[in-house]
Amino acid sequence: MTKIVVCAPSGPFERSSAAKVEHFARDQPGITLVFHEQCFARAGHFAGTDAQRVAALVACANDPDYDAVWFARGGYGACRIAEQALARMDETARGKAYLGCSDAGYLLAGLYRNGIGRPVHAPMPVDVERADGNAAISRVFAFLAGDCTTLEPTLDGRPAAAFNLTTLAMLVGTPLMPDLAGHVVMVEEVSEHLYAIDRLFFHLAAAMPAMKLAGLRLGRVSEVPHNDRPFGADAEDIARYWCGRAGVPFLGRANIGHDCANRIVPFGARDVWGLAPTGDAP
């Protein structure tokens, strides 16, 4: 039995969405799932004040009743509370998995930097509102049950990490940024102009040599807004160009993104987590 608790360190979650996820989870063998009440709190942009979000995240992390902390959604706000929350996590927090993506990447980064638990880039409860959202949700449940067919297929012997591109660019140089030396880093983006993606890569490229990455993979870049003129290059051209300038191997694409096909990327090395090679069930 894997016991999952959901909290919302960024934007607020809807009760109607939570009901759908709970309903779906009820039919999944080996899973129990609880939404922390803080998911539904509201304070301006956020799911409650910074203090409320810290308190809920720390309560979930330090509660021995749960095996996994699942971040309800992105939407911005985790970076404001991550340091404070991490400082209050105890030994119990170190034993569990933390799953999410998008804005939750600030927490995955900070957890990884501090060696707390097992950060996992994964679909989130909010995906239940997408078409085929249950496929994303059940991928998380299957991963927690040890099913390695849920993993990003390019994962190999090298340690990996995955981020939203904006999130990674904003993490650079902050107290949340983990050591990614030797890692294959995957980035995805949504709802950003190509010029903004080029600009984020400009910023990352300056940091990349010191990061000593094994290489970079590009996930999906979706819902690019219409601009008044074509950029003149696509997202993969942009990633290749800046990897070239930074001297970092561009390794191709990754099957991650703001969509239901988003495959799972546990931070770090597969063997550390006891995961079998890709494609084999455990």
Next chain:
Amino acid sequence: MTKIVVCAPSGPFERSSAAKVEHFARDQPGITLVFHEQCFARAGHFAGTDAQRVAALVACANDPDYDAVWFARGGYGACRIAEQALARMDETARGKAYLGCSDAGYLLAGLYRNGIGRPVHAPMPVDVERADGNAAISRVFAFLAGDCTTLEPTLDGRPAAAFNLTTLAMLVGTPLMPDLAGHVVMVEEVSEHLYAIDRLFFHLAAAMPAMKLAGLRLGRVSEVPHNDRPFGADAEDIARYWCGRAGVPFLGRANIGHDCANRIVPFGARDVWGLAPTGDAP
């Protein structure tokens, strides 16, 4: 007589706009103004390829016929070419003023870092298309003629610099970032959600202690897009909050922004440029 040449290191400029600026400049005593042909080149998002933009910028900077290089507009692209262009600037380039704002901030930063010429945060030719655009254009001409009433009124004995917020956040940690120790830094923003502004400040706040700023001033934050929920704080609240977290004095507002009231901020200290105290004509 001040001889100004305009080039476009970011987005392309319109010939019709150039004609308006030229027409207005013709009536200004002591000013001659020329648009480099590269302003009208187009390559995808940019005013010509990276190579074309580097060549034009270096030609303008190194040409002893001109006293000032004025950047036609923002729009993204200067960061791609700045390092290459700066490396090719010669002694002539060190004797002149460079004026612009928004995306041109990457160049102002790199010029300032490398001690090349006199970088100035100022209106741009593109402002001619705004209502009351001639007021912005004539402010630049008056500044070049030594009129200190054009300056940002809060400038005092301390060195200063001004940037678009996104530009400054993307500059941090790059080879273009100048030493801003002891500086009053002013930031302005346009067309960004308040959550994005908060996120940019999160990123900057991590760098600010090492920057050893004298303080930060907030310019105008304009054209904030509508969001599905209110952020819960305004731009000044956000700037104050992150300055507080970073331990940097928040000094109040500055009269800069993406608009025709945008006052002029020469990088560095007033006395270095021989500028009289604010409000006095020279």
